[in-house]
């Protein structure tokens with residue numbers, strides 16, 4: 001697997017990507033710009049990025065983009081909690097466009113700094129410059145209230161239980177995709193109905209690093 005387009009084609013052939021829109025955005029944002037040097041960028045597995053964190057595997061990025069696709073229309077607001085390398089936040093920004101907002105929140109300041117460097121080399125750079133895409137240091141369990149409510153929330157680390165602040169920041173009609181659990185985790189799809197009630201289903205079993213405090217992560 002030696003280029004980004006081939007990685008996307010491979011995910012299409014294996015039925016992971018069925019959406020043209022998701023295929024196009026993953027082609028546009030080159031994964032190689034987001035992984036550390038000498039890392040096999042296009043292999044379908046997570047890769048170490050330091051600080052006991054990983055960039056998620058391409059098939060997980062594709063799955064989450066597809067689950068959220070309807071809530072990533074131009075002009076919509078998207079929050080990426082545990083934004084790590086910034087890859088998925090950049091994809092969100094491309095989909096919601098310059099009239100939308102894509103916010104990344106990550107609690108390791110060094111990862112936020114490198115995610116900004118990564119994005120500056122990518123097709124999402126103009127959106128970062130104009131401010132529709134922004135990356136922040138913070139505890140993602142608290143969300144990012146300044147730009148709430150969100151049509152789409154993605155959580156890139158496993159929460160021991162559903163964070164109330166994130167449920168509160170979801171717009172009626174909005175959707176959150178979040179891994180929940182400790183050792184055994186389920187990828188949950190959380191829909192906030194127009195009347196404010198919540199519907200939750202499990203998409204699949206997954207394995208993510210924990211959504212935790214910075215100290216706990218650095219000591220793990």
Ligand SMILES: C[S@@+](CC[C@H](N)C(=O)[O-])C[C@H]1O[C@@H](n2cnc3c(N)ncnc32)[C@H](O)[C@@H]1O
Nearest residue numbers: 053055056082084085107139140156157211212
């Ligand atoms: C699987 S990794 C990165 C995922 C990201 N989607 C990517 O592919 O680059 C999960 C990230 O969540 C971050 N994280 C864990 N707990 C957090 C918290 N409480 N607040 C913000 N970020 C957190 C970790 O530092 C890590 O970068």
